[in-house]
Amino acid sequence: MMNIDEIQVAEETLNSAVPKGPIHEKWDQHRFEMKLVSPANRRKFTIIVVGSGLAGASAAASLGEMGYNVHCFFYQDSARRAHSVAAQGGINAAKNYRNDGDSIFRLFYDTVKGGDYRSREANVYRLAQVSNAIIDQCVAQGVPFAREYGGLLANRSFGGAQVSRTFYARGQTGQQLLLGAYQALQRQAHAGTVKLYPRTEMLDLIIINGRAQGIVTRNMVTGELKTYLGDAVVLATGGYGNAYFLSTNAKGSNATAIWRAYKRGAYFANPCFVQIHPTCIPPSGEHQSKLTLMSESLRNDGRIWVPRRAGDTRPPNEIPEEERYYYLEEKYPSFGNLVPRDVASRNAKAVVDAGHGVGELRNGVYLDFKDAIQRLGKEVIKDRYGNLFDMYTSITGEDPYETPMRIYPAVHYTMGGLWVDYNLMSNIPGLFVIGEANFSDHGANRLGASALMQGLADGYFILPYTLANYLAQAGPGDAEMSHSAVKDAQLFVQDKIDKLLSVNGKRSVLHFHRELGKVLWDFVGMARNDEGLRHALKRIPEIRAEFWEDVRVPGSAADLNQSLELAGRVADFLELGELLALDALYRTESCGAHFREESQTEEGEALRDDENFSFVSAWEFTGDDQTPRLHKEPLVFEYVKLSQRSYK
Amino acid sequence: MKLHLKIWRQKNAQDPGGFVDYDLDGVSPDSSFLEMLDLLNEELIAKGQEPVAFDHDCREGICGMCSLMINGVPHGQDREPIKQITACQLHMRHFRDGETVVIEPWRARAFPVIKDLIVDRSAFDRIIQAGGYISVSTGSAPEANAIPIGKKDADKAMDAAACIGCGACVAACPNASAMLFVGAKVAQLSYLPQGQIERYDRVVNMVNAMDAEGFGGCTNTGECEAACPKEISLDFIARMNSELIKANLKGGR
Structure with missing residues (x-):
């Protein structure tokens, strides 16, 4: 079990690979400096994309259009059902169509401020920069955004903003943006550049010679376990809000892909930043x-x-x-x-x-x-x-x-996720993480209508460049099915399934999920304190132990088995929940969605401790039931002036 | 409240399948239909039996994953005063204590049963692959306000685009026709200036793909519109037919 007093902090800070230069020139300069893969060579590279929401579908479609050989995996029966579909309100962009004082710099500034100064300036600036191209792209795809009588695009204002910069399609903006990306993806499936794997879940990550080069999957209809190898792996699998049992996430939303990546060495950043x-x-x-x-x-x-x-x-x-x-x-x-x-x-x-x-x-x-x-x-x-x-x-x-x-x-979105650098690559070479699955742009609190913006920015306009840069330098992968890392991952997956089916206890998976959710909601929810978090850190490993002693998973592995699917996901939430509590206990300041009762202003607002906590917490797995190791990425603000947020 | 459930159980695509009766007690009127099935499954697991497999995901009526025929009606939307919802949004307060409820999967040749209440709707994806998009690669879009679109057309396109691809239209149709699903996508893109270039190829290719999947023909019974949780209008089928005629006149493929 994890112990706050045993945390070791790595001496070397993480390198975020942010390019040099003024903030408004960084991305342009970086795009010029990055290496390219020529059109003729692209089809020689195989890219594995896991997830088909806004980030996954837009990335897979864009990479397919460019000529890469793309495999896209998702657990739903169709890519059109990924949970981005449920986003209602809208998508931000700095178009300034309303002439009300918006600009790229203001969208950037608002997003950093809204995130309570716990995000990386350069990433957020880039997000604001590409926001306008997203709207252009979606309109061209036929996304029926709301319009004025003159035929031009309508906007509305949205939580936390004093300008009208939000584009929307009735109350179904996420659905319409996803259908745009889904249709682009289907077009590539038809063209043969993207192969789709519905009702398939990723259960492990394969790392060979220090590079992410494959995944182990389970076909959720036949139960067949299968390994896929590629030159890079992109995780676009969403957040971990379902750890709380009750959340606005879809029932199938899960953290297994990012959690397996964490256990294979990817750092997990800011897990305690959960938006309610x-x-x-x-x-x-x-x-x-x-x-x-x-x-x-x-x-x-x-x-x-x-x-x-x-x-x-x-x-x-x-x-x-x-x-x-x-x-x-x-x-x-x-x-x-x-x-x-x-x-x-x-x-x-x-x-x-x-x-x-x-x-x-x-x-x-x-x-x-x-x-x-x-x-x-x-x-x-x-x-x-x-x-x-x-x-x-x-x-x-x-x-x-x-x-x-x-x-x-209610629990809604997780700002935390796998740590990525400016190129959206995790600390494992070749493992890219996009959309809600990464930790990047929203700091300690995400502003309304910014999730859709980030998912599509990552998939349409950032990853296609940075992934090429990686492939051009790393060259083709060298994975073979006979490699011991492949066998190791396959064995791990088989073993976990066998274990889940053989406990044969008395209580259902749902029972344990509810119990975990209650502990997280009560003690690691909207307001957190030292005593409650210590209780959660003690209680979660107990629930986990009870789970492995007394869970009942009916049915077999060689069949469509929804209880088995859920059991695997809940087993991972039972581990992730502990890390979430540890991170919340370690961060004794309040910031954004992370509210420590010990750290508040006289008005009862979140009181940051910039001197001691102006960093990203990135946790490294050190073994089951061990306290993870902490890596820090210092956050430096050159363009935004840190202030106590006040919305009075 | 108490319910008598008659649920279609089928081990896999090869199994002939059949109805199994279950009595369920202690259902809260405030629970959703799927939460009622959760309760049944918890009881089955406690008894050491296999739970009923059913598709579901967002549970807020937008992903289109849930697909239950409830007393012969897709999504069970015949219960006054509610209408036009998905099964996940149907709540038990609309059922009578002691009622018998029959639950089946979608029935259509093009939607084979995978297990219990789960069917394979990948035919819908293949129809979209045949042309349900505007061919615009990432990066090549003009400025968003360069092409104004009248609010009327934009609204009509949005009405058609609201389809969630659940397949209730096919399940409701006596011919298992997919005309409403296909019509909605054809119509949406036909109202938009961006969709004009591929307009006629699109309708021909999508209709051909629909036919190849084994969906039945349309005989204007209107059951699809009545069953659609998103109120997709029959007008879009008319629109598609008119697009198809124009395409044929223009010698579309």
């Missing part, structure tokens, strides 16, 4: 299997309130205006209901903990559209949020046009 989204539908009971997000674009027109008197159980329409506590508007007059996600979430927790919660289980706050409907009319609200309102009605049985929505924070 403020506007989700509160749980309705024990049966709850996942939480549904209501896009935070709703905060543009909805007003958040709770009864001013704790324990007030009157229905909302019987509570007079003066007895309603619009806590965000009162506490943060300039941003009001549009404060960043972490601030909105913590404030919701504070009022619910203080007894002001609403709904039958007193576990939510109101998001009220009455004023907006009066001001704009029901039709306008319906046009903006119709599908979200319908979704809310079908889940809760309540009509938000008539009665306020009930919302509460």
